[in-house]
Amino acid sequence: xxxxxxxxxxxxxxxxxVSFLLSIMALSGIISYYNLRNINISISxxxxxxxxxxxxxxxxxxxxxxxxxxxxxxxxxxxEILIPHLRGExxxxxxxxxxxxxxxxIERITVYSxxxxxxxxxxxxxxxxxxxxVYPYPLKCDISLLTSNGKIRxxxxxxxxxxxxxxxxxxxxxxxxxxxxxxxxxxxKTSELKTKEFSTYKGTPIIIDLDDLSGTLEEKLSKATYIxxxxxxxxxxxxxKLDKKIFRPDIGQSHLRKLLxxxxxxxxx
Numbered sequence: 001x002x003x004x005x006x007x008x009x010x011x012x013x014x015x016x017x018v019s020f021l022l023s024i025m026a027l028s029g030i031i032s033y034y035n036l037r038n039i040n041i042s043i044s045x046x047x048x049x050x051x052x053x054x055x056x057x058x059x060x061x062x063x064x065x066x067x068x069x070x071x072x073x074x075x076x077x078x079x080e081i082l083i084p085h086l087r088g089e090x091x092x093x094x095x096x097x098x099x100x101x102x103x104x105x106i107e108r109i110t111v112y113s114x115x116x117x118x119x120x121x122x123x124x125x126x127x128x129x130x131x132x133x134v135y136p137y138p139l140k141c142d143i144s145l146l147t148s149n150g151k152i153r154x155x156x157x158x159x160x161x162x163x164x165x166x167x168x169x170x171x172x173x174x175x176x177x178x179x180x181x182x183x184x185x186x187x188x189k190t191s192e193l194k195t196k197e198f199s200t201y202k203g204t205p206i207i208i209d210l211d212d213l214s215g216t217l218e219e220k221l222s223k224a225t226y227i228x229x230x231x232x233x234x235x236x237x238x239x240x241k242l243d244k245k246i247f248r249p250d251i252g253q254s255h256l257r258k259l260l261x262x263x264x265x266x267x268x269x
Contacts, residue, residue: 038065039086041074041109043130047257050225051101052137062089073112098134101221101264106130135260138229139222141213146206146227172197205249206231207239210266221263228263232256242266 044058057076063069063086072083079096098104107130112123171183174193186194208227213220224240231238232251239249240259247259 039063039069039072039111039124039126041111041126041128043076043106043109043128045130045132047253048260049098049132049134050137051098051134054095054097056093056095059092059094060089061086061092063087071114073114074109075112076106076109101134101136101218103265104132104134133261133264135264136218136221136225138226139219140226141223143227143230146208146231170197171195205237205239207241207246207249209241210243211241217268221266224263225260228256228259243268 040062042060044060046055046057049055057079059074059076059081061072061074061083069086070084072086074081074083074092074094076094077096077098079094081092081094083090083092106128109126109128110123111126114122171186171194174182174195177195181195183194183196208224210220210224213223215223228238228240235251237249237251238256238259240247240262242262245262247262
């Protein structure tokens, strides 16, 4: 009878332990569900993203639930971050790498949670609407040919008659300048037509011809990207020749991005 009672007591204790563990696991699952279910994630893109180069994306995370969220793991492409604690809304940064140039779209992000007891992992997929352009990888190459009196330098004569805007240094009386340079605010105040006056640009206009570069198509695009970035820093008006299409030399970030975009989406005819 004593032996039987001891066995029975042991079984009851084991039953209580198993029940307790199952309750804890069920509670963990419920808490993990609410830890994830009310999270919103959005992504902001930097101006310049290059293939095969790590880039930092800004993500905004918002917890819509009145209970704080804990230990959230966010994974995007090859990057992953841990959000230890989220109350309300906050911003974070994640480093990722896009493997190739072109248009990229991320439609869903999966967030994982082991909270609170790490018995098992729950995940929830969030819909996002993130689109970005990834420029070719900048492949370092010799640019001395472009700054000599060679073929590409002479091709820049296509735009010798065009002026390039440097920094705005003042205003002057209108003297046949293009209408886009008219300074309307000053004109309204003085009742005399005034135009913006810019400093002269630095360097010599250069047109990069993809056919003049060596290597595979992707290597040529990568070299052209490197050249654009290198010469634009020196203030050179840069143009681009892709097959029969010519982008005339100009300066400025918007022009640089236009040329990089053309390289990013380029497909050989």
